[in-house]
Amino acid sequence: MEWMQVAVRTSSEAVEAVANILMETGASGVAIEDAADFANIKAGKYGDHGEIVDPDSLKHIETGALVTAYFPESEQVEKQVPQITTRVLNLNQAGLNPGAAEVIAKPVNDTDWATAWEKYYYPVPVTRFLTVVPDWEKYTPKNNDERVIRLDPGRAFGTGTHPTTKLSLQGLESVIRGGETVIDVGTGSGVLTIGAELLGANVILATDLDDVAVDSAQKNLALNPEIGPVNVIANDLLNGINQTADIIVANILAEIIVPLVPQAWNNLPVNGYFVTSGIIDDKLDLVTNAMKQQGFAIRETLKMGEWYGVIAQRPDPTKE
CATH class of the missing domain: 3.40.50.150 (Vaccinia Virus protein VP39)
Structure with missing residues (x-):
């Protein structure tokens, strides 16, 4: 099946709002790549947890954020790009910086979509006791409390x-x-x-x-x-x-x-x-x-x- 990928270049503070706009437009999934998240990755930051990956091995954006959504090609989402752009720009009315507010649409196939997530989504300790793990990863808790x-x-x-x-x-x-x-x-x-x-x-x-x-x-x-x-x-x-x-x-x-x-x-x-x-x-x-x-x-x-x-x-x- 062919899909239409819509990527929005925005700011770190606006990623959740932009994701919501894309989901309301009919997206079948949304991925967020945020430069601020990568900036916080440091070797050994989580003590006994350790880091799951070497931060230097990750390819990522240097500034702002990229919110990527996928739509069935039959929905002709390209026609909705101007409306999406307007809604992203209008986030400043809610006190959020929309950043570049650049919206880019291009076709992709199922294989490209399935592998796109995995380039930056990996297990992450989010609190003292909780770790978020993508369902395709084999992961063993580091202690009985995790x-x-x-x-x-x-x-x-x-x-x-x-x-x-x-x-x-x-x-x-x-x-x-x-x-x-x-x-x-x-x-x-x-x-x-x-x-x-x-x-x-x-x-x-x-x-x-x-x-x-x-x-x-x-x-x-x-x-x-x-x-x-x-x-x-x-x-x-x-x-x-x-x-x-x-x-x-x-x-x-x-x-x-x-x-x-x-x-x-x-x-x-x-x-x-x-x-x-x-x-x-x-x-x-x-x-x-x-x-x-x-x-x-x-x-x-x-x-x-x-x-x-x-x-x-x-x-x-x-x-x-």
Whole structure:
């Protein structure tokens, strides 16, 4: 089968938003190559984990980021390139730098697509206990505490290597003690759902606005047989959902977190946690102010580069 590859040159801060644009356009998969990720690879950085590859052996872009998507050739995606370019350029209205905003389309075949992922996707420790591993790699945990998240990056964005995903997983790691119920809003590839369950939580619901992401999450869950059954549905944030959870996690853009704040409040019990990421530095106050106005207490702010994660809690009014 022939496919159309659409590659967008953008900035590191805009990769998740650009990936979302491509998925909404109908992409069958999205790959992210970010110069910032490669800049952080150093030999021996992870101690006993070690580095999986020699950083000097990796071919990668030197600046910015490249987000690559694949569409069935029958969809004539070339006609949508101008619209994609306009949407990428308009990201500056949301406070994101679109970078070069260059959109390039070219045809590829199944073989080229299948091998394209493997040139830069490799096992990566993302928290103290969690390592993301592509499903084609043979990998053995380095110690009894390490947990492996297996993903197929060809099914949706959210491979666990982007700073926003790492911050979300670190946030979950800091609040999960075992047995908590979790709702994952904007699940994408399902990486946070898988991570939460491996840390000992019980994910009762995962949602995403995009049907392709729902399918991706379900398939990635199947790659991790130790994960229990999870209800994955297409839904707009928490609209119409009345289930109570101990933890609600969302790795989405700041402007989308704000309307989620009152919904999360209504679905959390006293002492429940709201773990968020996807917040660029100049949007942090927007998110934390919305949380405080709702009544949340900010327990911790996490930072990686220009990205932030926030751990908020619905406080006990008798103790605050």
